[in-house]
Amino acid sequence: MNLASNEVHVWLAALDPPAAELATLAATLDAAESDRAARYRFEHDRLRFIAARGILRAVLSAYLATTPADITFAYGPHGKPRVATNADPSSLQFNVSHSETYALIALARDLELGVDIEYMRHLDDMDAIARTAFSPRERTVLAALDSAAQHEVFYACWTRKEAYIKAIGRGLSFPLDSFDVSLPPDEPARLLAVRGNPAEVVRWRYHPLPPIPGYATALASQPASKRVRCWRWVGGV
Secondary structure, eight states, X not given: OOOOTTEEEXXXXXXXXXXXXXXXXXXXXXXXXXXXXXXXSSXXXXXXXXXXXXXXXXXXXXXXXXXXXXXXXXXXXTOOEEEOSSSSTTTEEEEEEEETTEEEEEEEESOOEEEEEEEOOOOTTHHHHHHHHSOHHHHHHHHTSOHHHHHHHHHHHHHHXXXXXXXXXXXXXXXXXXXXXXXXXXXXXXXXXXXXOTTHHHHOEEEOOOOOTTEEEEEEEOTTOOEEEEEEESSOO
């Protein structure tokens, strides 16, 4: 699979493949992934994890010209994964997110990136989450909206923040209330401010992704990326 140096490729995958296909995907997982799958309490969560990891391996194998089972992963200090086994491991970057029945996989060459997808379920504690995870500016924007709009805007904010902290490799070790993203969703997604590090604003850009009914998504990458190409995974790359 050809991936130009200024491109980002994004794959959307459904996590409910037929049983035979799921068995094929499961056979590509390593021992650590299989053990992790076995620890899931609910069967549907276990099967979706297997599908997500197996599809990730299938997609990566097309870019690395190898077999899915031969891929191994290494992890940063805060858990960000990277490919550990290919001829030029530093060149291919990827990030993955899954929620309910979908996964998003983003890939680039020599560009850090982060992606997030969230199923927009109803939250009884949305205000409490916003008070602890959103910045004062974001909370002000959210509070000014009517209740019908708040649900969508909350998830737009959450996914934009998640995509950024995944891109920088910090995960939830980086306080979500220490930076601002643009809202509401009809305003283009942007990183507005990072307390203590103003240069971050120009180091990252957000890219719009095709809408998925019932889900919110966000993709953040370094600004050298000029083009985003999107596909739907249907059992092969």
